[in-house]
Amino acid sequence: MYKFSHIADDTAFSAFLSDEDATLAFGRQLAQVLAPGMVVFLEGNLGAGKTTLTRGILRGFGFEGRVKSPTYTLVEPYSLLGLKPDSNLYFYHFDLYRFNDPSEWEDAGFREYFNAESICLIEWADQASGQLPAPDWIIQLRPEGEGRQLLLCATSELGQTCQNALTLAAK
Numbered sequence: 203m204y205k206f207s208h209i210a211d212d213t214a215f216s217a218f219l220s221d222e223d224a225t226l227a228f229g230r231q232l233a234q235v236l237a238p239g240m241v242v243f244l245e246g247n248l249g250a251g252k253t254t255l256t257r258g259i260l261r262g263f264g265f266e267g268r269v270k271s272p273t274y275t276l277v278e279p280y281s282l283l284g285l286k287p288d289s290n291l292y293f294y295h296f297d298l299y300r301f302n303d304p305s306e307w308e309d310a311g312f313r314e315y316f317n318a319e320s321i322c323l324i325e326w327a328d329q330a331s332g333q334l335p336a337p338d339w340i341i342q343l344r345p346e347g348e349g350r351q352l353l354l355c356a357t358s359e360l361g362q363t364c365q366n367a368l369t370l371a372a373k
């Protein structure tokens with residue numbers, strides 16, 4: 203069973219996602235409030251919907267191409283340059299399920315991916331906890347009935363500002 207980070211329920215944003223389309227639609231909403239420089243940990247078991255949510259976010263940023271799971275490549279880079287009038291962002295989707303060699307982190311140059319012009323989403327962040335910066339958001343996905351229960355928790359000031367924007371938009 204996946205070991206989730208502790209989140210205080212009363213400060214978290216929650217949403218029930220009844221099917222895959224709901225996950226994609228919620229991802230699009232997240233794209234409206236995600237800020238440059240953000241680091242997001244996606245938590246949940248195999249098949250929880252982490253990659254689906256990432257695909258929704260990328261669609262929200264205007265990326266219409268294939269979004270594949272970076273299980274073997276560890277990271278999939280996307281340029282969002284010019285996709286939207288105001289977008290000059292890079293977007294990195296990590297899946298660290300198979301990450302097991304900390305020296306690979308430096309060798310592959312992953313550290314440079316975390317900067318003010320990029321957004322980094324990370325599945326299985328606990329596999330590389332010594333290498334990663336602290337997240338701005340933690341998003342958890344758990345199966346519930348036929349769908350998924352999502353919890354989003356801000357873990358930085360920037361993350362809180364963006365969570366507030368999400369709460370406002372959802373009203």
Ligand SMILES: Nc1ncnc2c1ncn2[C@@H]1O[C@H](COP(=O)(O)OP(=O)(O)OP(=O)(O)O)[C@@H](O)[C@H]1O
Nearest residue numbers: 219220221222225248249250251252253254349350
């Ligand atoms: N809200 C939802 N309700 C039901 N099924 C969903 C929902 N969101 C996504 N799914 C389905 O869950 C399946 C697995 O999704 P996905 O590949 O995104 O999981 P993952 O968390 O990235 O898994 P992994 O850890 O293996 O990378 C897909 O078949 C997708 O259609």
Ligand SMILES: [Mg+2]
Nearest residue numbers: 252253271325
């Ligand atoms: Mg995945």
